[in-house]
Amino acid sequence: MTQTNWEGEYHLLQRRLEDEGIDVSSVEERLKAQRVETPSWGYADSGTRFGVFRQPGAPRNVRQKFEDAAQAHRFTGIAPGVAVHIPWDAGEDWSELAQYATSLGVHIGAVNPNVFQDYEYRFGSLANEKAEVRKKAVAHILECVEIMRTVGSPLLSLWFADGTNFPGQGDIRARKRHFQEGLAEVYAAMDDGQTMLIEYKPFEPAFYHTDIADWGMAYAFCRHLGPRAKVLVDLGHHLPGANIEHIVAFLLDEGRLGGFHFNNRKYADDDLTTGAINPYELFLIYTELVAGERDGIAGDVAYMIDESHTLKNKIAEMIQSLVALQASYAKALIVNRAKLAEARDAQDLIGAEEIYKAAFATDVRPLVWKVRCDLDLPDPADPVRGFRQSGYAEAKAQERGVGGTSGLGA
Ligand code: PSV
Ligand code: MN
Numbered sequence: 287m288t289q290t291n292w293e294g295e296y297h298l299l300q301r302r303l304e305d306e307g308i309d310v311s312s313v314e315e316r317l318k319a320q321r322v323e324t325p326s327w328g329y330a331d332s333g334t335r336f337g338v339f340r341q342p343g344a345p346r347n348v349r350q351k352f353e354d355a356a357q358a359h360r361f362t363g364i365a366p367g368v369a370v371h372i373p374w375d376a377g378e379d380w381s382e383l384a385q386y387a388t389s390l391g392v393h394i395g396a397v398n399p400n401v402f403q404d405y406e407y408r409f410g411s412l413a414n415e416k417a418e419v420r421k422k423a424v425a426h427i428l429e430c431v432e433i434m435r436t437v438g439s440p441l442l443s444l445w446f447a448d449g450t451n452f453p454g455q456g457d458i459r460a461r462k463r464h465f466q467e468g469l470a471e472v473y474a475a476m477d478d479g480q481t482m483l484i485e486y487k488p489f490e491p492a493f494y495h496t497d498i499a500d501w502g503m504a505y506a507f508c509r510h511l512g513p514r515a516k517v518l519v520d521l522g523h524h525l526p527g528a529n530i531e532h533i534v535a536f537l538l539d540e541g542r543l544g545g546f547h548f549n550n551r552k553y554a555d556d557d558l559t560t561g562a563i564n565p566y567e568l569f570l571i572y573t574e575l576v577a578g579e580r581d582g583i584a585g586d587v588a589y590m591i592d593e594s595h596t597l598k599n600k601i602a603e604m605i606q607s608l609v610a611l612q613a614s615y616a617k618a619l620i621v622n623r624a625k626l627a628e629a630r631d632a633q634d635l636i637g638a639e640e641i642y643k644a645a646f647a648t649d650v651r652p653l654v655w656k657v658r659c660d661l662d663l664p665d666p667a668d669p670v671r672g673f674r675q676s677g678y679a680e681a682k683a684q685e686r687g688v689g690g691t692s693g694l695g696a
Contacts, residue, residue: 344690367395449492516544545588561610
């Protein structure tokens with residue numbers, strides 16, 4: 287097999303892009319500045335409701351989840367943040383855990399409360415008919431705000447399983463008002479530098495109605511709360527056919543795009559590897575983000591992965607997702623914006639679409655190779671290969687054995 291001449295490929299691409307008027311060094315700077323958080327729960331054993339398949343080497347505690355997350359960062363250079371889920375990651379002293387993370391070259395990112403797994407939450411948390419359950423949920427979220435203070439995290443990431451399973455089960459408007467009240471109580475307790483992210487999901491585990499079912503409902507709650515409440519877009523949380531890039535552009539323009547939970551879906555909330563099913567959609571989302579960056583309105587967006595795999599090696603899978611996100615961002619950055627503006631102005635539909643397609647079809651691997659060389663990463667051409675050849679997975683399988691902690695807290 288012939289070795290790819292990455293240096294040569296890079297110079298060819300660089301020349302081609304510069305001939306088109308693209309400032310390649312600024313594209314590279316943007317790629318170096320890209321940051322995507324990975325989820326602690328994505329490294330632990332997980333499964334479906336049909337069973338959990340335990341993997342040798344799966345982390346046995348939260349420190350080990352951070353050790354694995356540090357590997358994903360080591361090979362990509364773009365993932366130093368690790369989102370935590372409470373109580374799945376509880377049990378350690380938070381300051382000590384934050385210090386341990388720093389010693390590994392990573393840090394604690396978004397804090398995710400869990401108001402869905404306790405038995406009391408089976409009919410909802412903030413929307414529950416029972417005041418004592420609502421109170422318990424608010425108290426837990428406030429405890430998470432306190433953890434954010436301790437570890438210096440600016441992001442409270444909220445997802446609610448609240449909803450009903452049967453027509454007639456709940457008073458939908460009353461539930462909405464309960465939500466507004468609970469969220470307002472939390473919002474009022476948060477500091478100026480802290481942002482509340484509100485995630486939506488159309489169904490599951492509630493199968494009749496979900497209290498925050500789509501971006502419009504999340505946005506309405508945010509508007510009632512104030513400017514530090516923003517919408518979180520999880521790519522798996524849309525009904526088939528939803529135009530996610532449109533949602534992204536709309537929320538950006540409203541100053542309410544809080545962040546992402548990246549993954550990919552074929553059917554519903556499949557949690558598949560980012561870019562595995564529809565890389566063009568991911569590219570189109572990134573073209574909106576890059577347009578927002580150019581207009582100075584996308585600086586605060588929090589980029590996170592939310593995936594929890596059953597069968598693949600978790601770290602290699604996370605690296606695959608990070609590489610897909612890097613490629614999508616690179617392709618969006620090389621869209622010829624000047625020509626696009628001309629084509630749009632001339633109402634040249636084919637011309638405009640061809641500009642998108644040309645960027646999407648570009649093999650950006652030489653560009654990200656260069657970025658990874660500059661960042662001094664172990665395998666600049668192929669981070670997935672680099673990790674798989676590093677021997678880390680085999681060493682942990684030996685050391686930790688089978689029987690790690692489950693990503694679902696079990
Ligand atoms: C729910 O499906 C979700 O996307 C939320 O973000 C949760 O916090 C996460 O998955 C983990 O269950
Ligand atoms: Mn999510």
